[in-house]
Amino acid sequence: MSQPRMPVQSSEESVRSMARRARIASRALAKLSLKARNEVLLAQAKAIEEGRLGILKANAVDCTRAEPDVRAGKMSRAMFKRLQVTEQGIAQMATQVREVARLGDPLGRRLAATQLDDGLVLYRESCSLGVLGVIFESRPDVVPQLASLALKSGNAAIMKGGSEAKETNEAIISIWRECLAEFPELPAESVNLLHSRADVLELLAQDRDVDLIIPRGSYQLAQFIMKYSRIPVLGHSEGICHVYVDRAADRKKAIDVTYDSKAQYPAVCNAAETLLVHQAIAPEILPRIVAKLKQASVEIRGDHKTRALLPGEVIVPATEKDWATEYGDLIISVKVVADLDEAIEHINSYGSHHTDTIVTEDADAARRFMSEVDSAGVYQNASTRFADGYRYGFGAEVGISTGKVHARGPMGLEGLTTYKYKLYGNGHTVAEYVKGEKKFKHRALDLANPFPPERAKASRTVKARP
Amino acid sequence: MSQPRMPVQSSEESVRSMARRARIASRALAKLSLKARNEVLLAQAKAIEEGRLGILKANAVDCTRAEPDVRAGKMSRAMFKRLQVTEQGIAQMATQVREVARLGDPLGRRLAATQLDDGLVLYRESCSLGVLGVIFESRPDVVPQLASLALKSGNAAIMKGGSEAKETNEAIISIWRECLAEFPELPAESVNLLHSRADVLELLAQDRDVDLIIPRGSYQLAQFIMKYSRIPVLGHSEGICHVYVDRAADRKKAIDVTYDSKAQYPAVCNAAETLLVHQAIAPEILPRIVAKLKQASVEIRGDHKTRALLPGEVIVPATEKDWATEYGDLIISVKVVADLDEAIEHINSYGSHHTDTIVTEDADAARRFMSEVDSAGVYQNASTRFADGYRYGFGAEVGISTGKVHARGPMGLEGLTTYKYKLYGNGHTVAEYVKGEKKFKHRALDLANPFPPERAKASRTVKARP
Numbered sequence: 001m002s003q004p005r006m007p008v009q010s011s012e013e014s015v016r017s018m019a020r021r022a023r024i025a026s027r028a029l030a031k032l033s034l035k036a037r038n039e040v041l042l043a044q045a046k047a048i049e050e051g052r053l054g055i056l057k058a059n060a061v062d063c064t065r066a067e068p069d070v071r072a073g074k075m076s077r078a079m080f081k082r083l084q085v086t087e088q089g090i091a092q093m094a095t096q097v098r099e100v101a102r103l104g105d106p107l108g109r110r111l112a113a114t115q116l117d118d119g120l121v122l123y124r125e126s127c128s129l130g131v132l133g134v135i136f137e138s139r140p141d142v143v144p145q146l147a148s149l150a151l152k153s154g155n156a157a158i159m160k161g162g163s164e165a166k167e168t169n170e171a172i173i174s175i176w177r178e179c180l181a182e183f184p185e186l187p188a189e190s191v192n193l194l195h196s197r198a199d200v201l202e203l204l205a206q207d208r209d210v211d212l213i214i215p216r217g218s219y220q221l222a223q224f225i226m227k228y229s230r231i232p233v234l235g236h237s238e239g240i241c242h243v244y245v246d247r248a249a250d251r252k253k254a255i256d257v258t259y260d261s262k263a264q265y266p267a268v269c270n271a272a273e274t275l276l277v278h279q280a281i282a283p284e285i286l287p288r289i290v291a292k293l294k295q296a297s298v299e300i301r302g303d304h305k306t307r308a309l310l311p312g313e314v315i316v317p318a319t320e321k322d323w324a325t326e327y328g329d330l331i332i333s334v335k336v337v338a339d340l341d342e343a344i345e346h347i348n349s350y351g352s353h354h355t356d357t358i359v360t361e362d363a364d365a366a367r368r369f370m371s372e373v374d375s376a377g378v379y380q381n382a383s384t385r386f387a388d389g390y391r392y393g394f395g396a397e398v399g400i401s402t403g404k405v406h407a408r409g410p411m412g413l414e415g416l417t418t419y420k421y422k423l424y425g426n427g428h429t430v431a432e433y434v435k436g437e438k439k440f441k442h443r444a445l446d447l448a449n450p451f452p453p454e455r456a457k458a459s460r461t462v463k464a465r466p
Numbered sequence: 467m468s469q470p471r472m473p474v475q476s477s478e479e480s481v482r483s484m485a486r487r488a489r490i491a492s493r494a495l496a497k498l499s500l501k502a503r504n505e506v507l508l509a510q511a512k513a514i515e516e517g518r519l520g521i522l523k524a525n526a527v528d529c530t531r532a533e534p535d536v537r538a539g540k541m542s543r544a545m546f547k548r549l550q551v552t553e554q555g556i557a558q559m560a561t562q563v564r565e566v567a568r569l570g571d572p573l574g575r576r577l578a579a580t581q582l583d584d585g586l587v588l589y590r591e592s593c594s595l596g597v598l599g600v601i602f603e604s605r606p607d608v609v610p611q612l613a614s615l616a617l618k619s620g621n622a623a624i625m626k627g628g629s630e631a632k633e634t635n636e637a638i639i640s641i642w643r644e645c646l647a648e649f650p651e652l653p654a655e656s657v658n659l660l661h662s663r664a665d666v667l668e669l670l671a672q673d674r675d676v677d678l679i680i681p682r683g684s685y686q687l688a689q690f691i692m693k694y695s696r697i698p699v700l701g702h703s704e705g706i707c708h709v710y711v712d713r714a715a716d717r718k719k720a721i722d723v724t725y726d727s728k729a730q731y732p733a734v735c736n737a738a739e740t741l742l743v744h745q746a747i748a749p750e751i752l753p754r755i756v757a758k759l760k761q762a763s764v765e766i767r768g769d770h771k772t773r774a775l776l777p778g779e780v781i782v783p784a785t786e787k788d789w790a791t792e793y794g795d796l797i798i799s800v801k802v803v804a805d806l807d808e809a810i811e812h813i814n815s816y817g818s819h820h821t822d823t824i825v826t827e828d829a830d831a832a833r834r835f836m837s838e839v840d841s842a843g844v845y846q847n848a849s850t851r852f853a854d855g856y857r858y859g860f861g862a863e864v865g866i867s868t869g870k871v872h873a874r875g876p877m878g879l880e881g882l883t884t885y886k887y888k889l890y891g892n893g894h895t896v897a898e899y900v901k902g903e904k905k906f907k908h909r910a911l912d913l914a915n916p917f918p919p920e921r922a923k924a925s926r927t928v929k930a931r932p
Binding site: 252359377425 | 586678726844847848849857858895
């Protein structure tokens with residue numbers, strides 16, 4: 001993205017009041033029972049199916065508008081393909097919404113329980129964040145996906161999609177809001193759509209009414225958002241993932257894990273970009289791994305040791321830039337390292353703290369790698385491609401965070417929640433504890449069956465009797 | 467704080483390289499065992515005690531320098547008092563460091579365990595964040611406190627204290643670093659001190675090497691930091707806490723909780739600033755609460771209904787501004803509300819999402835209040851002054867966060883950690899799952915006794931036999 005222009009006043013006013021209304025809507029959402037939220041989701045899935053002709057029509061307008069850009073090379077074929085919505089794609093949108101309805105309740109989960117003293121019990125319970133800001137590029141299927149995850153987690157959402165998908169996104173949001181209107185307790189402002197880039201800048205300034213910003217798209221988008229946001233951003237930097245083949249690697253696992261990490265689907269952030277091989281095993285294993293990668297037409301960019309070990313192969317010399325590049329394509333950079341330390345050092349220096357794997361049968365080497373590599377995911381003998389909310393068992397994925405704060409790695413519904421502390425007392429004041437007349441007990445309670453506040457009260461009442 | 471000036475190049479260079487070195491130091495820290503970290507802490511406590519004369523001497527220089535400002539009214543007496551370090555204060559610093567040594571290990575805790583499939587086991591484990599930036603005002607005792615919490619949680623720290631405490635802070639950091647030098651595995655760059663405001667601005671731009679910024683001080687400081695930081699900030703907004711006396715309140719509890727919340731120690735963020743009283747109980751309870759507050763010379767600022775109910779009392783009329791003011795003093799604003807809804811609405815509109823309490827015997831009213839008030843702490847029949855890390859049983863308090871992301875409310879060592887996912891496989895690749903040849907099992911494992919990776923491997927080996 002280019003430098004931001006100063007937004008006009010009218011835009012500022014409208015985003016501010018939209019955020020205000022979304023905040024109010026979020027309070028209504030947070031009160032809904034799980035049953036009520038799921039009912040709305042099922043109704044939304046049906047509404048999307050029933051509204052498919054309208055969505056297809058709007059998408060045709062977007063696609064027609066984009067065609068000259070594709071012909072002129074201003075829009076890539078891949079991006080145009082992501083823009084296109086098919087009847088099957090709409091059916092998948094509805095299916096995804098129904099899947100979110102099937103997930104467990106992320107709200108009201110008891111995360112901790114402590115008896116501070118007689119009759120004074122503290123609980124930590126999950127609750128909704130409030131208002132989410134979601135900024136994404138292309139792919140209109142993100143709209144129902146994020147809207148359903150937001151609703152399930154009791155949050156209102158303000159979204160901004162790519163301008164090329166404007167008509168399609170609006171058609172989907174209209175269907176969503178019309179369906180919301182059937183539920184009198186649900187304000188239409190639960191889901192909102194922004195239109196201009198100036199709106200995005202204003203959104204990033206609404207730190208009073210927006211609780212979390214989620215950028216979904218390119219690294220550049222995430223960087224832009226992080227630079228201008230006064231609101232916490234659940235960011236995603238690049239996906240520069242590594243496979244390190246240790247000296248104690250099983251040969252077959254080394255070949256399989258490297259091939260899957262790179263070639264199974266190279267366009268995604270959890271695909272590997274760099275292969276590191278221990279020098280002791282490199283002469284034997286590198287030719288076999290490279291032969292396998294070449295079956296999938298993977299281009300190899302090697303350091304001088306790699307090239308020396310593969311005299312017969314066409315290998316592009318790797319430059320410093322290669323180690324820090326997310327190809328997102330059938331290209332891999334390869335480096336022969338002296339030992340585990342050099343591998344860890346390389347990953348921590350050039351990687352993006354996303355997901356890195358060691359192939360080894362040596363438990364000590366694995367333990368060190370997994371402890372010292374500073375990434376959201378550290379694997380032993382498994383493909384980096386497992387870094388995914390569905391594969392981790394989260395049911396749905398909001399995104400993958402490469403930041404360390406709040407949620408790290410694949411992020412499910414839990415990432416859209418926060419917690420609050422609920423303290424039940426019986427007229428308790430701190431003065432007695434400060435004076436030393438009373439002492440805290442700090443007894444951890446069983447989360448499955450914590451001391452109920454009613455019993456806490458009762459026990460105090462008994463104590464108070466003469 | 468005023469608008470930032472552009473820092474000079476040399477400053478930028480030096481903060482950048484300091485952050486880089488702190489990052490490298492943090493990797494050494496994260497490798498230390500609990501035993502090693504605690505040994506260093508105990509040595510630090512001793513070093514502080516032994517270095518007390520140097521600290522007192524440095525503090526005398528700071529105090530002498532500050533005296534003209536105090537006489538000229540540029541520095542408040544309260545601030546001057548916080549600057550002063552006594553022999554007893556130094557003993558307390560050492561005690562606090564020893565207390566941190568006694569706390570449990572925040573690192574390497576298993577937070578979740580899932581068997582994704584045969585031989586494929588995923589763990590979520592707590593680990594250190596990396597590098598903390600701490601910006602604080604006055605109070606040199608923050609230096610050993612934060613340094614010890616950072617060390618215990620395996621993090622390096624870059625600190626910036628108030629310029630008025632420069633000599634004292636430097637003396638403490640020197641002692642800390644000299645003590646670190648006795649441990650060859652611990653780089654001196656584990657703890658660092660910045661000097662100028664321009665340095666702070668540079669620190670806030672080091673998003674590659676600094677993971678979390680913690681402002682400790684005024685609301686203005688936190689706002690300044692949040693505005694200029696590209697790094698996540700664990701912020702603290704104002705502490706505008708409320709006591710709501712419901713129609714079903716127990717009279718004695720209403721008086722006790724209000725008095726303790728306001729008068730027990732009014733200068734702190736968890737003291738109450740506003741009292742809301744249900745109109746049905748106000749005529750009876752308000753005169754009694756006000757009489758009690760007047761015993762502690764609390765100034766009352768009331769809305770018109772409050773004033774009408776207390777014709778004989780001297781009550782300053784409350785203005786719109788009062789509802790949004792953190793007095794931090796023996797002043798309370800009082801409003802009579804029509805019902806629970808108006809109380810919740812008032813708190814969500816004017817409060818700072820810190821801690822709010824309802825006094826009631828009505829479980830339904832308590833449930834609604836605690837669910838709908840959007841604050842880090844929601845209490846029933848307990849003083850707002852319980853919002854504190856020690857009182858919650860966290861052992862130590864890094865600060866109180868009024869943000870919703872990462873840590874909320876009183877923040878202990880856990881707030882200085884993140885987590886990583888560790889996945890143990892046996893050469894697993896995603897291709898089989900994508901093709902549908904294998905299916906995920908997603909079996910939650912018992913955290914106390916999760917499936918060990920060794921057994922996971924063994925079971926796979928058995929399966930692989932012909």
